[in-house]
Amino acid sequence: MYYPYHLIKELSGTKKTKEQLAHLLLKHSFEVEGIEKFPHGIDGVIIGHVLSVKQHPDADKLHVTEIEVGKKDVRTIVCGAPNIVEGQKVAVALPGTDLPGGVHITTAKLRGIESDGMVCSAKELGLGDDHTGILVLDETAPVGASFAKFIGIDDSIIEAKVLPDRGSDAIAYLGFAREISALDRHTPHLIEKKVKPLRIPAYNRSPKVVIEDKKACLRYLGLSFTNITIEESPLWLKVHLILAGLRPINNIVDITNYLMLLTGQPLHAFDTDMLAGAITVRKAKKNEKLTLLSGEVKKLSLDDLVIADTKKALALAGVMGGKGSGMSETTKNIFLEIATFDASTIRRTKNRHNLSTDASFRYERGLDPNLPPSVASEAVKLVTTLAHGKLMGMRDIYPTVMKPWKVLLTVDRVEKMLGTKVPLFEVVQYLALLGLTVKKVVDQKVLEVIVPTRRPDLRDEWDLIEEIGRMRGYDTVPATPPLLPLTPGTKNPAKTFEREAKSTLAHIGFDEIMTYSFYGEKEAIATSLPIDIHPKLANPLTPDQKLLRVSILPLMLRKTKENLRSFPSFDMFEWGSVFSKQVKSHILEEKKTVGLISVMSKKSDDGEAFFALKGKVMAFLGSLHIESDQITFEDKKSFSLFSLGQMFHETRSAVLSVAGKPVGIIGEFHPKTLKAFGLENRLAGAEFFVDELALLQKKDILFTPIQKFPYAVRDISLTCPKQVTVSALEKLILKAGAPLLKHIELFDIYKQGEEKSFAFHLSFGAEDKTLSSDEMDASFDQIVASASKQFSARMRL
Amino acid sequence: MIQERINKIAKEAESSLSSVQTTADLELWEVKYLGRKSELNEILKGLRDMTPDEKKIIGPLGNTTKQTLFRIFEEAKNTLAEKSIDWEKERIDVTAPGTLHTFGHLHPITLLENEVQDIFSSMGFTIADGPELETEHNNFDALNFPADHPARDMQDTFWLEEDKKSKEHHLLRTQTSTVQVRFMEANKPPFRVIVPGKVFRNEATDASHEFAFHQFECLMVGNEGEVTVATFKYVAETFFSQFFGKHVDVRLRPSFFPFTEPSFEFDISCIICDGKGCSACKQTGWLEIGGAGMVNQKVFEAVGYKRGKYQGFAWGFGLTRLAMMKYKIADIRLLMSSDLRFIRQF
Known part of the structure; x- marks a missing residue:
């Protein structure tokens, strides 16, 4: 909120400078965000005294004047205004001055006579629309003084952050001043003026008021005036509005705005002659429409509060007036509304119709229903003096009096x-x-x-x-340690796992990135993720950020492309939440995942990218003591419902599953995914559900005695049909070689036509003795027999 | 005397070793003094024919001498071996780079989160976590943001498109305070807890605004009178002094948050100029850090605590902002840029 320093100073009676006030407010009340000099742009304008006015010899419409602008400083100024007369006090722009409209004043010859400045009109000073003549000042105006200072526009504006809790009092200049007065340790009665009760004519000729909805309208006070004259406001009133950033319009509108700034109470003027019968404050009817002052036609909701006459809705209560019932240039009689509406009702209407106005801003903060009488009293004073209106009557409907x-x-x-x-x-x-x-x-x-x-x-x-x-x-509050029992914090296993896992990934070589949690349809389509499983934002910043991510990978792929500009190869990971929506039940879900992307500098012709990432993943799982033997690498086709699968390569990816349930996926990307992101086939990615991984982490690590008797190692080379997988063969060998076969390790694999050859190191041993070669032979033969039976494998010699 | 013979052998062996220059000579020396048929070995072989008294003296002496000779032999062998190496041929350029071994880099927000967690853990705080996708209830209602109240405008919110049937409105949490509600519904005071997390504000980005950023929530609740404004000041001062490694003052200013009463904005004395005034603190000597306050009794009531029974503070501050201060990052958008040229500096 913006507060003009001089007015606040006057209202509060403070003697503090604006900087002192800022400091005081910051410490006790509100954050002061700035104190700026008001940019009125009329610094060079001074007050002049018109000493003489003569007709210009060569121009009918011009006058040659002698104007005193300082002690012994009289200037000759050519002026075209018809209303200039000797003895006037006027605003003079001397050469060198820049006026608000962008006019630069210089010494210039006008029809042969040199003019040493310009006498200004209100419009030229940015103080109104009047350009018919010069602005004539009060005769007490001091010659040679700054015009801006004289009219009070040379002020500073205090910008203070008044938060919603103080919206009902401190937004008003008076409330703000009251706060300052309290900080100055002045008791409040010093600034509170006693309100004289209004004298209402006995005939009370005012439209009747009926409040139909007493919950939404707490109080309705209306004042009726006749014979008002609509004209420009006096300078002092205009200046108050200009300082508040409002444009002066006419005396009635300016009075309502000024009182709103001062007291916080919005006012609305109706043209009495446009009203049909009594004023009713009611909720809108079904399909009721209202044309607003702005010309916009609004279809009203049953929850909108309106001010209506017997025929139709006239105004959207507390938000905006309607067209037709408001003031016009020809208005003679007005009905001035000073009402209190329910804050929530006004806020809902404002939000529903997206209409933020000065009035709704104040009403939605909740106004004091006891405020209207004092505002009415001020309003009567101003309307009768400035618009020459006559008070004809008042209605004040206040169904439930609010008491302290x-x-x-x-x-x-x-x-x-x-x-x-x-x-x-x-x-x-x-x-x-x-x-x-x-x-x-x-x-x-x-x-x-x-x-x-x-x-x-x-x-x-x-x-x-x-x-x-x-x-x-x-x-005044000292920092004091608490007197409490010394208790340790409880561990949070999920956070501990996260921290361990992240640092393990970093050790393995992954850089951690953070991306946004939403993307657009483009990314969803590029990664073949169904649009309808994405929760959607109702109010995204841009349409391409409408979908909440169901996978962490789409944006990582985009970041991969960006980083390839600077690095030929890298590994990166992101840890974060992903979201999903069940298509039928619309149930929303959030899960933590970790996404990995590994980029090689060369192409992955034989799945090198896959194996490079798989190696890192296994190191990651191993380092965290995740029971990787419970995890199997399965064909993604067996998990057709697992939506992450579609972005991966058909035959170079695997779903990691635990007991048939997917916990993640790893693979090279599908060529169409790569194409959509402008990438080449030299990267692989993975995404895991971290809570599921954490469950597989070994809780206790128990020591297994170190083998006393050395293992004997033998190699075996088996040729099988190419469909046989490493994991199937390993499983078979381990089973056939039990119990003496302790450990196997694949060291070579190569394709040969329709066949594949695998070479393993086999380690045999026993806990209690060194094995004899006969025992080993028996076990070895068992393995060969089993492999040959199951996979038609043969020993390669 | 046998003793004298042994000493003589030792002396002779030592002096003759000093003139050995080649491996061949050393081998001859070894045969002569340490070989199976060496004089010393012969003497030791004869031990069994000696009287017990002789054995007592000759045995140890003979063995020690043998060990000494063996030791000097080994030394001479090593010296000779070393001499035979052509060091110049072996020379490498030690200024050439080592074999490449890369480590990854954690995101600065993660590094900071860890650091902050460690300080709070040492003060007995528990770390809690909560979802980013929240209900309107947890983000606003339970935190005493009344429906249709302008306080809701203080945080621009990302709302979710709702199914017509759904009763609950969902949103992306605008503050980690949502976890306050979740935690308090499940726990009874006293407790101390911190909640790190990502929050969202529906506002356009620029160098100092980001619609997704990281926050830290700290909540400490005890019986009435146990955890006060003074306690908050102490905890905040202790935390920041630890974090910045020097004494930091905390300044509280009045503010408004629906879920606290009283509410504060809190500033810390500028860590760059120690409060004297510099460009970082815009000459004020203070840096704005975050909001805090004493948990509103209405929030306690919303989670089922009895009004007035408990008392505690809640405060939140931006990890993102802290990272920017600590690492002097001028543009907030870098943090979510995923640019490895940025990440690899941490």
Whole structure:
């Protein structure tokens, strides 16, 4: 929010400089985000006194004037304005001045006479639309003084972050000033003006008001005026609006805006002659439509609150007026609304129709229903003096009067919460400064505090403790170690696993990256992930970030492409959440996965990329003591429902499964995936569900005695049909060689036509003796026989 | 005397070894003094014919001498072997690079998260975790953000498209405070817990704004009066002093969060100028770090605690921001860039 320093200073009575105020507010109330000089752009304009006006000898419409702009400084200025007369005080732009419209003033000859400056109109000064003549100032204006200073536009704007809890009071200039006054340790009555009750004519000629929805409209006060004159506002009023960044329109609109800035209370003026019968505050009817001031036609919801006459809805309550019922240039009689609406109702309407206005901004923060009378009193004063209107009547419907409420504060709690002692008299003083009344003190222990209705944020004693804490200043609270039992934190196995796993991956050579959690349809299609299993964002920043990732790999592939510009080969991983939506039940799910991508510098003609990554994955699993013997590498075709599979190569990928359940996938990518990301066949990727992996981690590591008797190693070379896989053959050999065969290791494999040859080192041994060669031979023969029977394998010699 | 003979052999052997220059000579020396038929060996062979008194003296002396001769023989052998090496031929360029062995690099956010976890763990805090995809209830309602309240505008939210049937609205969490609700629903005070995690804000990115970033939530709750504003100041000061390796002051300023009452913004004394004022702290001497406050009793009530029974603080701060401060990263977008030229610097 923006607050003009001079007005705030005047309202609060503070003597502090703006920098001192900023410091004070920061410490006790609001964050001050900046103090900027208001950019009015009329620094070179000074006040001049018109000494003489003569007709220009060569131009009918021009005058040659002598204007005093300082002591013994009289300038000759040529002026075309019809309203310039001797004796006036005017605003003069001297040569060298840049005016807001971009006009640069120089000494120039006008029809032969040199003009040493320019007398300005309101429009030229950026103070209105009037260009028919020059702006004439009050006769008390001091000659030679800065015009900007004189009219009060030479001000600084304090930008303070007023958070939603203080939206109902401190957004208003008066509320902000009241806060400053409290910080200045001034009791509130110094700035509160007594409101004189309005004198309403006995005939009270005002349209009647009916509140139909008393929940949504807490109070409706309406003022009727006749015979108003719509014209430009006086300079002082315009300046207030300009400082607030609002454009002056006409006296009535400007008055409503000014009172809103000052008090926080929005006002709306209806043209009384456009109203048919009584004013009704009601919810919109089915299919009801309203044309707004902006010209936009809105179809209303049954939950929207409207101001209506007997015929139709006139305005969207608390948000925006309607076309037709509002003011126009010819308006003579007005009905001024000063109402209090329910905050949530207004907020819903604002959000529903996407209409954020100054009024809705204030209403949705919750306004004090006891505020309207004082605003009405000011409004009457301004409308009667500035628009010459006559007050004809008033309606004030206030179904349930809101009264100040009582909060009991247990004094003990202040110290218990803040951790430092605050003397009772201080507690009472802070509350009083904020305009709260301490009604009773029970046994020095409990305070009965009365909260004024303008502070709806103060509802319980903790709210009061915050007020006491901040008024005192949190710098008075010393940092104090707690007196608590010394207890260790409990371990979180998932986080411990994450940390171990990440550092293991880094040791193996993977760099950790972090990507966004969403992508677009393009990435989903590129990785053959069905669109309908993706949870979708209702309000993505851009359409290509609409889908929540079901896999961590699509964006990793994109990052692979980007990193290939700088590096020919690399390994990287990402650890993060993936999401999914069940197509039928729409149940949403979130899982943690780790994605790996490994890029080689050469092409993977024989699956080198796959094996390079597989080796790293096995090292990773082994280092974490994950029971990899429970994991099997299976054909992805057996897991047709596993959606991650489709982005992988048909015959160079495998699903990792535990007891038939997929825990991850590894493989080279499908050529169409690679193509979609502009990549070549020299990379492989993997993605694992980490919670499933963590379950396989060995809980306790138990020592197995070291083999006492040495193993005897023999090699075997078997030629089999090419369909036979390493894992099938290994399984068979281990089974056939048991119990003496302890360990096997594949050391060579090669294809030969329709056959494959495998060469293994076989290690035989026993716990209690060195094996004889006969025992070994028997076991070896068993292996050969078994392999030959099962896989038609033959020994290669 | 046998003793004298042994000493003489030793002396003779030592002096003759000093003149040995070649491997052949050394072999001859070995045969002569250590061989099976050497004089010393002959003497030792005769031990069994000696009287017990002689044995007592000659035995140890003979053996020690044999060991000494063996030792000097080994030394001479090594010296000769060394002399025969052509060192120049062996020479390598030690300034050439070593065999390539690469390690990966953890993301700076991970490094920082680990560091932060370690400090809090040492103070007895437990690490908790929670989902990024949350319900409106956990992200807003239970944290005392009333429905239709402008407080919800303080955090621009990514909402999920909902199925018409679904009763619950889902969103990407805007704050790790959601885990407060989950943790408190499952645990009773006293506890100390920290929650690191990724959060989302629906706002356009620039050098200092990112729609996905990492946060840290810290929650400490005890009985009323046990965990106070003063405790919070202490924990925050201790944490930051440990983290930055020097004393850091904490400053609290009034603020508003629906889930805390009182609420604070908290600043730390500038770690670059120690509070004197510099460009990093815009001459204020303070760096804005995050929000905090005493858990609102309404939040306690929402998770089923009795109003007024417990008291504690909650604070959140950006790990992303901390990383930017620590590593002097000027553009926040680098953190989510996945650019290995960036990652490999950590």
